[in-house]
Amino acid sequence: MLAPNKTTLTQFLIEERRRHPAASGELNALILEVALACKAIAKAVAHGALAGMLGEAGSTNSQGDAQRRLDVVANQIFVRGTEWGGSLAGMVSEELEAPYVIPARYPKGKYLLVFDPLDGSSNVDVNVAVGSIFSILHAARPEEEARVEDFLQPGTRQVCAGYAIYGPATMLVLTVGTGVHGFTLDPQLAEFILTHPRLGIPEQTSEFAINASNSRFWQPAVKRYVDECLAGRSGPRGKDFNMRWIASLVAEAHRILMRGGMFMYPRDNRDPGRPGRLRLLYEANPIALIVEQAGGAATTGYRRVLEVPPAELHQRTGFMFGARAEIERVEHYHRMYNEREYDAPLFSPRGLFRASAEA
Numbered sequence: 162m163l164a165p166n167k168t169t170l171t172q173f174l175i176e177e178r179r180r181h182p183a184a185s186g187e188l189n190a191l192i193l194e195v196a197l198a199c200k201a202i203a204k205a206v207a208h209g210a211l212a213g214m215l216g217e218a219g220s221t222n223s224q225g226d227a228q229r230r231l232d233v234v235a236n237q238i239f240v241r242g243t244e245w246g247g248s249l250a251g252m253v254s255e256e257l258e259a260p261y262v263i264p265a266r267y268p269k270g271k272y273l274l275v276f277d278p279l280d281g282s283s284n285v286d287v288n289v290a291v292g293s294i295f296s297i298l299h300a301a302r303p304e305e306e307a308r309v310e311d312f313l314q315p316g317t318r319q320v321c322a323g324y325a326i327y328g329p330a331t332m333l334v335l336t337v338g339t340g341v342h343g344f345t346l347d348p349q350l351a352e353f354i355l356t357h358p359r360l361g362i363p364e365q366t367s368e369f370a371i372n373a374s375n376s377r378f379w380q381p382a383v384k385r386y387v388d389e390c391l392a393g394r395s396g397p398r399g400k401d402f403n404m405r406w407i408a409s410l411v412a413e414a415h416r417i418l419m420r421g422g423m424f425m426y427p428r429d430n431r432d433p434g435r436p437g438r439l440r441l442l443y444e445a446n447p448i449a450l451i452v453e454q455a456g457g458a459a460t461t462g463y464r465r466v467l468e469v470p471p472a473e474l475h476q477r478t479g480f481m482f483g484a485r486a487e488i489e490r491v492e493h494y495h496r497m498y499n500e501r502e503y504d505a506p507l508f509s510p511r512g513l514f515r516a517s518a519e520a
């Protein structure tokens with residue numbers, strides 16, 4: 162039985178709704194459907210090779226990424242788990258080119274669901290944490306089939322954002338606009354239990370995360386920011402920094418919510434036509450809302466992520482988030498170096514990150 166002081170996700174949502182009488186029961190029902198989908202994905206992830214879940218699916222998704230078996234399975238679990246409930250007018254998934262049409266046999270509702278069913282899926286085969294990310298928006302035309310333009314809302318309009326992380330423990334972290342709360346899956350009860358209420362991201366940090374193998378493509382602002390971190394105690398920041406890189410957005414976001422830090426996947430110069438790597442609607446926006454609700458900040462480098470007006474479903478963006486003071490610093494550098502080249506000492510021929518290995 163539950164200890165008397167333990168709160169389940171269901172109880173948490175009902176109590177939140179009592180405090181906000183305008184909130185709808187439909188939203189709670191939808192969040193619980195998503196939570197059930199996440200439990201089913203956790204089970205598929207946990208069985209791994211035993212269930213034949215590892216490896217490539219032999220197909221590609223809407224953006225040409227090779228799909229893993231679990232990408233396809235997780236997408237089906239999300240769709241099947243939420244399409245029937247009557248709360249949705251449509252959904253958008255990383256794995257589907259066009260919005261998913263709610264089958265005619267089910268009623269349509271007043272919300273839109275956008276999701277990345279399995280984030281960090283290249284980590285699955287090496288048994289490193291992966292996750293799911295979701296965002297709930299109001300449908301402009303409730304109970305009617307959602308069109309592409311209905312999904313193109315800035316992140317400020319999100320009603321709920323969350324992620325599940327399938328790590329050593331499965332957790333669900335979400336916000337309905339009243340702070341960020343973390344729930345841990347009790348495997349015996351198969352219930353999410355509130356274990357991390359009111360998560361907060363410290364304003365300062367000495368830990369940052371970036372894929373340094375892209376450093377030759379970085380823009381001057383990012384080069385300067387990282388250089389100054391790497392220079393440590395004797396550099397302009399006057400302290401030593403640690404670097405982390407898991408290559409799974411959910412895992413990076415979760416670490417930052419648990420102990421602070423700063424994450425960067427900036428727009429770079431590798432392919433000038435591509436405005437970054439991560440997707441705005443179902444990766445950057447939900448994580449940005451969670452981070453802001455936890456007292457942190459999230460930027461493209463040039464503006465607040467949540468205010469970017471989306472132009473297409475699978476739009477990519479530069480994305481940096483975490484400790485507020487660090488985000489303000491990197492935004493300041495973007496404004497400074499918008500047009501000027503930065504001659505970064507650590508990237509010069511004699512620097513630490515010199516291109517050739519010669520002495």
Ligand code: MN
Nearest residue numbers: 277279280281
């Ligand atoms: Mn992803």
Ligand code: MN
Nearest residue numbers: 255277279280
């Ligand atoms: Mn994915």
